[in-house]
Amino acid sequence: MLESFLSPLxxxxxxxxxxxxxxxxxxxxxxxxxxxxxxxFKSLIDSLFLLPxxxxxxxxxxxxxxxxxxxxxxxxxxxxxxxxxxxxWPANVITAVxxxxxxxxxxxxxxxxxxxxxxxxxxRTMGAGEWRVFWTVTMxxxxxxxxxxxxxxxxxxxxxxxxxxxxxxxxxxxxxTIPVAIxxxxxxxxxxxxxxxxxxxxxxVFVSLVLLAYWKGKAKKDGRNKAFAGN
Amino acid sequence: MLEIKIKKTLPDFHLAxxxxxxxxxxxxxxxxxxxxxMTLLSIAGLxxxxxxxxxxxxxxxxxxxxxxxxxxxxxxxxxxFQNYALFPHLTVAENIAYGMHGRPKKDIQKRVAxxxxxINIPGLKMRYPGELSSGQQQRVALARAIAPEPExxxxxxxxxxxxxxxxxxxxxxLLALHQYxxxxxxxxxxxxxxxxxxxxxxxxxxxxxxxxxDSREKVINSPVNRTAAKLTGVKNLxxxxxxxxxxxxxxxxxxxxxxxxKINYPxxxxxxxxxxxxxxxxxxxxxxxxxxxxxxxxSRVSRLVDGVTDLHYYYFADKDIGKRxxxxxxxxxxxxxxxxxxxxxxxxxxxxxxxxxxxx
Numbered sequence: 001m002l003e004s005f006l007s008p009l010x011x012x013x014x015x016x017x018x019x020x021x022x023x024x025x026x027x028x029x030x031x032x033x034x035x036x037x038x039x040x041f042k043s044l045i046d047s048l049f050l051l052p053x054x055x056x057x058x059x060x061x062x063x064x065x066x067x068x069x070x071x072x073x074x075x076x077x078x079x080x081x082x083x084x085x086x087x088x089w090p091a092n093v094i095t096a097v098x099x100x101x102x103x104x105x106x107x108x109x110x111x112x113x114x115x116x117x118x119x120x121x122x123x124r125t126m127g128a129g130e131w132r133v134f135w136t137v138t139m140x141x142x143x144x145x146x147x148x149x150x151x152x153x154x155x156x157x158x159x160x161x162x163x164x165x166x167x168x169x170x171x172x173x174x175x176x177t178i179p180v181a182i183x184x185x186x187x188x189x190x191x192x193x194x195x196x197x198x199x200x201x202x203x204x205v206f207v208s209l210v211l212l213a214y215w216k217g218k219a220k221k222d223g224r225n226k227a228f229a230g231n
Numbered sequence: 232m233l234e235i236k237i238k239k240t241l242p243d244f245h246l247a248x249x250x251x252x253x254x255x256x257x258x259x260x261x262x263x264x265x266x267x268x269m270t271l272l273s274i275a276g277l278x279x280x281x282x283x284x285x286x287x288x289x290x291x292x293x294x295x296x297x298x299x300x301x302x303x304x305x306x307x308x309x310x311x312f313q314n315y316a317l318f319p320h321l322t323v324a325e326n327i328a329y330g331m332h333g334r335p336k337k338d339i340q341k342r343v344a345x346x347x348x349x350i351n352i353p354g355l356k357m358r359y360p361g362e363l364s365s366g367q368q369q370r371v372a373l374a375r376a377i378a379p380e381p382e383x384x385x386x387x388x389x390x391x392x393x394x395x396x397x398x399x400x401x402x403x404x405l406l407a408l409h410q411y412x413x414x415x416x417x418x419x420x421x422x423x424x425x426x427x428x429x430x431x432x433x434x435x436x437x438x439x440x441x442x443x444x445d446s447r448e449k450v451i452n453s454p455v456n457r458t459a460a461k462l463t464g465v466k467n468l469x470x471x472x473x474x475x476x477x478x479x480x481x482x483x484x485x486x487x488x489x490x491x492x493k494i495n496y497p498x499x500x501x502x503x504x505x506x507x508x509x510x511x512x513x514x515x516x517x518x519x520x521x522x523x524x525x526x527x528x529x530s531r532v533s534r535l536v537d538g539v540t541d542l543h544y545y546y547f548a549d550k551d552i553g554k555r556x557x558x559x560x561x562x563x564x565x566x567x568x569x570x571x572x573x574x575x576x577x578x579x580x581x582x583x584x585x586x587x588x589x590x591x
Contacts, residue, residue: 118316121277124303125310126330126379136329140320 004193007173008181009200011092012158015177019096019157024150026097027104032134034105035112053102057162064095064167091168092175096160100153107152111145112138151212158205233383233415237273237283237293246270246280246439252383252415258426258447259419260462261436267419269439271385274417275310276303287415288382309376309384313391315368317360323347323371324356330379346374349411350404366397373408383415390425402428423464427451435459456591457509465511465587466559473506483510483588487556488528494586502588509589514543514561516585519571520578527578530558535573544571546579 030049034042052060068085069075078085085091115138123133139146161179168175170184178201185194233252240246246266250257259267272278274285274292282295287308292301318326324343331339347353350370360368369389376384386405390398402425409416420426426433427447434444437458443450454460460468471485471492481502482491492510502508520527530546546558560579571577 116314116316118312118314119318121275121303122310122312122316122375123318123329124277125275125306125308126375127304127332128329129304132332137318 008176008178012177015092015096016157018093020154022097023100023104023153028108030105031108049105050102052098061163061166087169095163095167096157099160100156103152104149107145107149111142115141234286237280239280255431256416258430258433260426265436266439267436268387271387275308276306307382309381311372311376311386311389313388315372319360322357327375327378350374377412386418388419435462460511466514468509468511471510473502473504492581493526493583495584511587514559517560518580520580523578527580530579531576532573
């Protein structure tokens, strides 16, 4: 009995953790690249990155199903190595990353573009290479945006349901996350169990937000005299 | 020595600059949008000119023919931005040390201490830029720019956001700094007095070109054209023509005055009879007379503006001339109230050696 509550919680946490870490770096890398890229495909690539945000989850899920399916080139290639993505835990992570990526990307990019170009240029004239400028100037100055972006990505990954259901399915103990479990409990008429799962989500989200606020407050306190003292 | 010879074309702007700075401070003066900042960004390597070359002490920073374009990191040029552009998340000491990355820690600490002493804020090294006054921020920006020992220093209107008192102190400190920093300095300003005070030479910009680059005395005393004259404070400019050239003395007829004025002949100009010219005089060079004599015109005071240190008079033509003109004169502020007031008539005397003759 307890297993049926703990298992979805465990799978959800594992998925969110993995997807948030991957999205964090992927989103920042894409944002940094796009902030400097000024080629003619800029708006095309930009739209592509934001697509998962506007697509209906079922469309996205179906697309992923086709992309990773046994009949797709990628599916066949993975099959050669004995890897099946569909209905496996990695499918949970893949969908979570794809749906949370646009949020991370768009907020991080906004943060990077907000940094005063003169400050970055000042670092360049003082001999700092592009990597040093990014890590010592651009990143610290866009840190509030990056943090907000991470929270959004985290929340989106937690709430992911539609595309996950299509690509990862509902295999208890393997791919069933909390939102999927709640849906199937209600379908089966187990209202009390759905309610318990809902409470677990509430507590989990609440604790996460409190921890985050504490961390944010601490960072702000440490940096009170730093970046934003003047603003 | 910094040698700049660059061209850059934008959709509605063309920059073509030829300028040399040799262990001195050159002030750049010009209206906004005339290419001043673009010149400095090109020198620093933050934008790329279309063609030409930039050399600094025998090093080629940019050469379009040879395809050389050194990135800003390798140019050894310090840049002070108009908005200071300090790193808000780093302390004063960390800001100054930023450009000395990779040197032994001891050397960095020593130099930071030395520079803090130089800019007179030794006690503020653990503060963040947001906690400093704008004057202190500007000092840190200066110290930070010269910390890595650049060979040239570029300043883009560095004192424009400061109040008069702080600005004057910083002007003085920049001059003192030049004794310490023995490189080439380019200094953008929109303030003539500041450009004169700081630069040994001045470059006058107009529409992406340098119309005049000379010693500051020459720029003030002999502007080359109307723009240079206006920018250097020659507020009275009149169209006229050469009425006579005799024995080194020149007479220029100005229709608005209805009479010729005697001018000491500027030998560098090749003037001929009836040639159209522009005659100019600075407000402070016009003398107010109570009686008529050579080189005077009758005028009536239309407005009087009382300044802290000087008194500005604005005039229009007195009735008997019948033509309209506007003139401005300026004198040191007298201790007692001036006896010349709005509406009163007087004669204005134009000293022949103070009149400026321009051909364009």
